[in-house]
Amino acid sequence: MTLEEWYRQDRLPHIYCAGCGNGTILNCTLRATNELGLDRTKTTFVSGIGCSSRASGYTSSDSLHTTHGRALPFATGVKMVKPDHDVIVFTGDGDLSAIGGNHFIHACRRNIDLTVVCMNNNIYGMTGGQGSPCTPYGAISTTTPYGMREMPFDLCAVAEAAGANYVARWTSYHVKELTQAIRAGIETPGLSFIEVMTQCPTSFGSKNKMRQVSQMVDALRANSILKDKADRNKAAGIPLEPGKFVVGELVRRSNPVLGGRP
Numbered sequence: 001m002t003l004e005e006w007y008r009q010d011r012l013p014h015i016y017c018a019g020c021g022n023g024t025i026l027n028c029t030l031r032a033t034n035e036l037g038l039d040r041t042k043t044t045f046v047s048g049i050g051c052s053s054r055a056s057g058y059t060s061s062d063s064l065h066t067t068h069g070r071a072l073p074f075a076t077g078v079k080m081v082k083p084d085h086d087v088i089v090f091t092g093d094g095d096l097s098a099i100g101g102n103h104f105i106h107a108c109r110r111n112i113d114l115t116v117v118c119m120n121n122n123i124y125g126m127t128g129g130q131g132s133p134c135t136p137y138g139a140i141s142t143t144t145p146y147g148m149r150e151m152p153f154d155l156c157a158v159a160e161a162a163g164a165n166y167v168a169r170w171t172s173y174h175v176k177e178l179t180q181a182i183r184a185g186i187e188t189p190g191l192s193f194i195e196v197m198t199q200c201p202t203s204f205g206s207k208n209k210m211r212q213v214s215q216m217v218d219a220l221r222a223n224s225i226l227k228d229k230a231d232r233n234k235a236a237g238i239p240l241e242p243g244k245f246v247v248g249e250l251v252r253r254s255n256p257v258l259g260g261r262p
């Protein structure tokens, strides 16, 4: 099977804006399933609602495009009745952590054998750029025209605290590392959470002095601190600078799993 065959060709071209990072993340995910040689008839993609969640519709295997915030309950149902399927969830920061927040923490607590790829563009992209629980402090959105006054969620810290077996964070710039992380997530039993920091030039960049896609991608790269370096800094008492975030494999453990392969 080839990478192209993982795409549902009759649904292309996709709806994403020029320069959106979601296509890159979809490509990395399908590259991972292809490299692992997954059986397309035993792979199911599930998503909620949002630009990111449109990704499930572009895959050629079984896919479910469900309701806003409810990708994880639907995916849980699929996994419980089809434990031999690889179930991969596409979601956005709003879909996962605002309307879907409780489902997120309980899916991690149950440690269900799912792979969750969260496209974190810091905003509600599809509905025109309202602030989400991941909008950075001070950032402009349509609902925070004077700057966000709430602190953002650290989605990876939430997943770790709630019990997920595998947690990693990369960006749309780190395509090789991201593909490898999704592979590792699929291979790890239990809930695997891969957060991908990504650019939304339309709803976020245009309001936050990053009109050029290249500026956004450069910022993602410049603000990423590799986990090893962050750990060394922490040991030396050097705090993470505001606006920077840690990338890499953050958690890998083997807590008891729900819905693993028979």
Ligand SMILES: Cc1ncc(C[n+]2csc(CCOP(=O)(O)OP(=O)(O)O)c2C)c(N)n1
Pocket: 049, 050, 051, 052, 053, 068, 091, 092, 093, 094, 095, 096, 119, 121, 123, 124, 125, 126, 127, 132
């Ligand atoms: C119950 C419900 N509330 C609100 C909406 C409207 N809605 C659709 S997508 C969306 C936000 C999506 O944001 P996010 O999950 O961050 O994904 P993005 O579009 O940024 O990829 C909202 C609020 C909806 N479809 N259903």
Ligand code: SF4
Pocket: 015, 016, 017, 019, 020, 021, 022, 051, 052, 121, 125, 126, 199, 200, 201, 202, 203, 204
């Ligand atoms: S609005 Fe943002 S997230 Fe949605 S397709 Fe356009 S660039 Fe991508």
